[in-house]
Amino acid sequence: xxxxxxxxxxxxxxxxxxxxxxxxxxxxxxxxxxxxxxxxxxxxxxxxxxxxxxxxxxxxxxxxxxxxxxxxxxxxxxxxxxxxxxxxxxxxxxxxxxxxxxxxxxxxxxxxxxxxxx
Amino acid sequence: xxxxxxxxxxxxxxxxxxxxxxxxxxxxxxxxxxxxxxxxxxxxxxxxxxxxxxxxxxxxxxxxxxxxxxxxxxxxxxxxxxxxxxxxxxxxxxxxxxxxxxxxxxxxxx
Numbered sequence: 001x002x003x004x005x006x007x008x009x010x011x012x013x014x015x016x017x018x019x020x021x022x023x024x025x026x027x028x029x030x031x032x033x034x035x036x037x038x039x040x041x042x043x044x045x046x047x048x049x050x051x052x053x054x055x056x057x058x059x060x061x062x063x064x065x066x067x068x069x070x071x072x073x074x075x076x077x078x079x080x081x082x083x084x085x086x087x088x089x090x091x092x093x094x095x096x097x098x099x100x101x102x103x104x105x106x107x108x109x110x111x112x113x114x115x116x117x118x
Numbered sequence: 119x120x121x122x123x124x125x126x127x128x129x130x131x132x133x134x135x136x137x138x139x140x141x142x143x144x145x146x147x148x149x150x151x152x153x154x155x156x157x158x159x160x161x162x163x164x165x166x167x168x169x170x171x172x173x174x175x176x177x178x179x180x181x182x183x184x185x186x187x188x189x190x191x192x193x194x195x196x197x198x199x200x201x202x203x204x205x206x207x208x209x210x211x212x213x214x215x216x217x218x219x220x221x222x223x224x225x226x227x228x
Contacts, residue, residue, distance in 0.1 A: 109161035
């Protein structure tokens, strides 16, 4: 299993440009999560999907952010237009449903996409 | 108040030392608890789940105190390779979201 695959690993862009981050979850995992990590705020949940359906997007900062999951093996997080304060590492993670403390939503993270907006 | 709070550290300890981290959570309805480990410039990875009765995995022991709403992680005989950031994670069964603490940084010195 290749794990959760994210691309690009690094992106440097200028303010105002559109940014698209991509994620391929682990096959068979029915939950997908997008997190953002910064030094100041730590890991913040942006949105999560269950069976390709967005369940909770209350963490999405503002309308400039959007996420889609057109099928079970692919998700995108888009920022348009990007701003310098969006600079962060964006992690995608996936999990199975699981039951009980041992299996419930144990997340497997991708390697992250490090975004720098100039 | 943050939902999950941790002392950011860093905790600087010599090899072989025993070190303990605490984490407090605000939502008394929280049901599942975990410790994740994150190495520098890497993704978080599950270290261990935390069970109500406490649990041990080799040199690592996790404890849960529901009355006081805190979780602890004890590392015995620390190794250089234990140097990392340890993230306390809480799940509320009302949803399927995991809330991460800000992490505690550990540095083990020779």
